[in-house]
Amino acid sequence: MAPPSTIHSMVDRSSGELLSFHEAAALVANYAQSLARNKPATESIALAEAAGRVLAETLRADADQPPFARSTRDGYACRAAEASTHRPLRVTGAIRAGDPPAGSLARGAVWEIMTGAPVPRGADAVVMLEYVESAGTPTAPTIRLLPPRTIKAGDNVVLRGAQARKGALLLPAGTPLHAAQIALAAACGCAKLKVFKKPRVAILSTGDELVPITSTPKPGQIRNSSNAMLAAMVSAAGGEPWTLPIARDTAKSLDAALARAASADLLLITGGVSAGKFDLVEPALARAGVRFHFTGVRIQPGKPLVFGERPRGSTKHALNRNGTKCFGLPGNPVSSAVTFLLFAAPVLAALSGRIDRGPRFALARLGSDVKLKPGLTRFLPAACTFALPIPEVDRVPWQSSGDIAAMARSNCYLVVPEDCDHLEAGSTVRILLP
Ligand code: AMP
Ligand code: MG
Numbered sequence: 001m002a003p004p005s006t007i008h009s010m011v012d013r014s015s016g017e018l019l020s021f022h023e024a025a026a027l028v029a030n031y032a033q034s035l036a037r038n039k040p041a042t043e044s045i046a047l048a049e050a051a052g053r054v055l056a057e058t059l060r061a062d063a064d065q066p067p068f069a070r071s072t073r074d075g076y077a078c079r080a081a082e083a084s085t086h087r088p089l090r091v092t093g094a095i096r097a098g099d100p101p102a103g104s105l106a107r108g109a110v111w112e113i114m115t116g117a118p119v120p121r122g123a124d125a126v127v128m129l130e131y132v133e134s135a136g137t138p139t140a141p142t143i144r145l146l147p148p149r150t151i152k153a154g155d156n157v158v159l160r161g162a163q164a165r166k167g168a169l170l171l172p173a174g175t176p177l178h179a180a181q182i183a184l185a186a187a188c189g190c191a192k193l194k195v196f197k198k199p200r201v202a203i204l205s206t207g208d209e210l211v212p213i214t215s216t217p218k219p220g221q222i223r224n225s226s227n228a229m230l231a232a233m234v235s236a237a238g239g240e241p242w243t244l245p246i247a248r249d250t251a252k253s254l255d256a257a258l259a260r261a262a263s264a265d266l267l268l269i270t271g272g273v274s275a276g277k278f279d280l281v282e283p284a285l286a287r288a289g290v291r292f293h294f295t296g297v298r299i300q301p302g303k304p305l306v307f308g309e310r311p312r313g314s315t316k317h318a319l320n321r322n323g324t325k326c327f328g329l330p331g332n333p334v335s336s337a338v339t340f341l342l343f344a345a346p347v348l349a350a351l352s353g354r355i356d357r358g359p360r361f362a363l364a365r366l367g368s369d370v371k372l373k374p375g376l377t378r379f380l381p382a383a384c385t386f387a388l389p390i391p392e393v394d395r396v397p398w399q400s401s402g403d404i405a406a407m408a409r410s411n412c413y414l415v416v417p418e419d420c421d422h423l424e425a426g427s428t429v430r431i432l433l434p
Helices: 005-009 021-035 179-187 225-236 251-263 281-287 333-351 404-409
Strands: 042-046 075-078 089-095 109-113 125-128 132-136 141-145 169-171 192-196 200-205 240-243 266-270 291-295 306-310 324-329 361-366 377-384 392-395 412-416 428-432
Touching: 021 291, 021 333, 075 089, 169 179, 200 225, 200 251, 225 240, 225 266, 225 333, 251 281, 251 324, 266 333, 281 291, 281 306, 281 324, 324 333, 333 377, 333 404, 333 428, 361 412, 377 404, 377 428, 392 412
Parallel strands: 089 109, 200 240, 200 266, 266 324, 361 392
Antiparallel strands: 042 192, 075 109, 075 125, 089 141, 132 141, 291 306, 306 324, 361 428, 377 392, 377 412, 412 428
């Protein structure tokens, strides 16, 4: 689908200026927003298969939740005002989880109650077992709430419908389904859920030096590591990865690969987008009819990033009536990873029907000083403790953006703003989450 004209007009291609990170991120966020108006196709799946999928229907409460006033403690169902006098109260009944709701509670009496059991009619609170003193006789037992503790109406009771009323909206369409959402769907009796079909994401690695991972590289060659990495990232982000054979650094090989990829919803190309003599991807995309949203961002790593789309109707493929969105990711694996997280993942999320599209950032305390030349927003491999009291982050030393070993030792990326030449140890900094 065509993005709003404001998106194209943000890119001043005549000046040859690269977009700042914030400009490119805003452009992609607006673009993703416009894509999200087109809802993907749906399918019905078993709840057990739903983890990681995106809800395509509204989930509503099938009944009041909880369906009855429920005790949250083991103890005694009582009237709070009576219990708070600390006078002995007669134990006249007992109710456990699974028993049908029953009552009512007589004046001056309590019922023994277990966690999850329905609170008897007339009771307005539950005193905890730990806070009472038992007395009386085996045939006429009593309890009293030990002073100075008092209790108020509602304590340790969740009223019927307090979490949700029957018919209430619990989750909107577009919610990613993780454990908590699956628990909620299960509580509503949904053995099946309508979810959005996964977008098909073609991953095309380019480069004369690349060999498949099962090959032993000859001198000058390297294994195609980015493809496997991006397939994992695409899967984790809710897409269906489709790995294409490696394309060579020739116009012919690239044209053939782009023709093959035409049925993809999203195309991720790695390599060949820098300014080198054999960086032929951008012209190949142009030949394939791709219109560019931007061709470079002031970031490190990932500066040569290219984003465009083959417009709707430019191919005959039924699968992508909406055209193929295309990213040319710089070939260094850390660059590919960072640009995927920052720019491709939000577009993929929109194509997946998700309402949350990222990228995701967090704050942490910096362990050691970081000094850099300003001019680029940087996303540097870093290790964060994610521990209390405050997560602490430090750079992972790297040998530039081809350092897969450094990336594998990292668990986030330290964000260094464009105008910043020094981040001080102990300061609060932003991190990009994987
Ligand atoms: P390029 O963007 O094509 O100039 O590539 C930049 C660097 O990334 C070069 O050192 C390439 O060898 C390396 N590279 C490109 N593609 C891949 C890939 N699929 N896996 C691993 N490294 C790659
Ligand atoms: Mg290359």
